[in-house]
Amino acid sequence: MRNHRMLRINLTNRTFTYEIIPKQVMIDYVGGKGLATYYFVREVSSNCDALSPLNKMFIAPGAFSGSPVPASSRFHTVTKSPLTNIYLDCSSGGHFGPELAACNISLLVLEGQSDSLIGLEISSDSVLFHDAKDLTGKGIYDTEKLAHNRCGGYGSRVLSVGLAGENCISYACMGNDFSRHVGRGGAGAVMGSKRVKFIAVHGNTDIVPANHAAFIDSLAETETWISKNPWVPGSRAHGTAGNVASMSKLAIWPTWNFSGKSFDHADLINHDALEQKLVRRLSCANCPVSCSKGYRDTEYTHGEVEGPEYETLALLGSNIGLDDPDGIAALNYLCNQYGLDTITTGAVLGILFEALRMGSLSYEAVSLDKESSLTHQAMSLIDFIAHREGIGEVLARGSRATATYLHREGDAPEVKGLDIAGYDPRSSAGMALAYQTSDRGACHLRSFPIGRELSGVLSPGDSTEGKAEFVSTQQNAKAAQECLGICQFPYGIGINSDCITKMLSAFTGEEYSVKDLMLLGERIWNMSRLFNCSQGLARKDDYLPKKISENPIQYGPIAGRCINISMQDTMLNEYYVCRGWDSNGIPSQERVKNLGLSSISQKIQENREASLTQGESS
């Protein structure tokens, strides 16, 4: 295996160092999520304030980044979340990750806090600190263009924050390639707290596979395998928006603030509607699927987006009752420019609009014009959030805080503080468990049992049978996949073919089997759980909110379905057994030892105790 470098940037002192990552660490943790998580849990105290200089940001391209492995552009950001106060891992495709790899950087660590707004320009052998005070308040699209001008032209790839990041909104994201965002749970707020406006990277490193012939052969094998994936043509044709038609018919997508009530206008915002205004198709680096669809809102903002993607169509569409594709694209564009997560923004707006419709809150009290369109009202609220103005100060703290403010505790559609994505867990016991146990809070990208429930591979959505084993295994497989930076659309979720391990072995020069990667996934899953549990997270945090647990779906083919607390308990009991965790959801010492994580577990405790001794608490 070649030498892999870590770049540490101290923002307080404006200094940087390169370190060679120990070979055994690279072999064991491979890249992406694994590598970033390993260093995060060792170096950040679980009780630090997420927005303090003590928190760190770890950015890692996947192991295949910088190579032409199909759809291998994803990079990961790992930090402590200001929204959930626990471990936060986020990923994005695009072109930023491969460019970081082209700088010969396998892990970028941002430490400390700058005293003024700066931009970082990273090349293969240096870091420049640019003053960025003049970019204060600039949107992400504008920042990216200005960063190109200042740092290497179009050859540079830019990760930046908008006003939401600068204002440390707890669900601020970072943008790259204009419309691609990473960081729901507030990675953008962490960047903003460190006063980093942008990171521009342009590298010139030769990336060479360890075994040329085997690598080229395995690439060809993988391309053939992907071309036979029956899901690829749909993703290629319609992108994630293609899910709207099926998920709305099956009553799986969230509607009217996760009320379980019917939303009758899915056909107005499905892929057919969007494709009538398709501007062009776009792609992440080296992707043969090109699921991305360019859309321009010609009604409200004249802004452009890649999308709107399915989650945005659900959370800022059906969940707030909006059936206007240009309206959703306008909200998407505003969120992109400010750098706000569209899922949490949709969840927060869903709660607020329901309160307004029920009359428990007046339009005047939140400075909205009752007569204006839903799109204009939502645009105003997004402005308020990004500026922390008026009701925006409450909404900026997330759905839990919003529900509490409205005296509706238990009504926020979240687990561990992170909002439920575009698949209502009432529809699927498997999905409910996936949300309950996801490492960063309710996330749809760790395990996705819905498809297998519908196809009959797993027991139906109203049954708990077999869900714990499936979800825990798939979580491990997905965590392993996320070390490689490969996308689940062409590859499916997990390590589903040995052509992946052939590529990895040939590229790195180290032999990997599917079994090795599954074990890596389990180790990652336990590291983040140990980190979370060290600050008190346990079984009590592994439940769906009361609103979801106690109110069934009210329409469509699964009317009456609900995944109640008893079903959640049944699945959790089985899940903890599968994981080797105790009945309170804490990893057992025996499993920790068997996974070779004893010293990491000890390090997490030591960091916390040292931090508490020093009087730093969150």
Place this chain on the structure above:
Amino acid sequence: MRAYLAVDKNVCTGCRHCEYVCSYAHNLAYNPSRSRIRVNRKDCLDFITLVCLHCPKPVCMAACKFGAIEIEDNVIHVYEDRCVGCGDCIEACPRMFLDGITGKAINCDLCGACVEACPEGALRIKTIGEK
């Protein structure tokens, strides 16, 4: 007859696979900063894929003070030993590039490696006058 690498901009998705394949074909290493075809992303939905057109009156050749760029059999060729990496050619034409490692001028040599690899079928070597 003059030939050049034609990019179908209605089909290209900007995945930049060509950049990786090109750099490997010429250097046995993946390194987009050494590619002879490049995708410039200007805005959210605006990008352009640039590659040498082997035009008959090349501005790059006119700009070069060192005689490093010549046309031979309708193909523009950079003589690496004469190129000093001054960058005058890339200022004259955005379809000429500097190699990210050697710093010398590089342009498409019509090897065709990217044509076969493009997942969208957006690239082909076209002879002038051909539809």
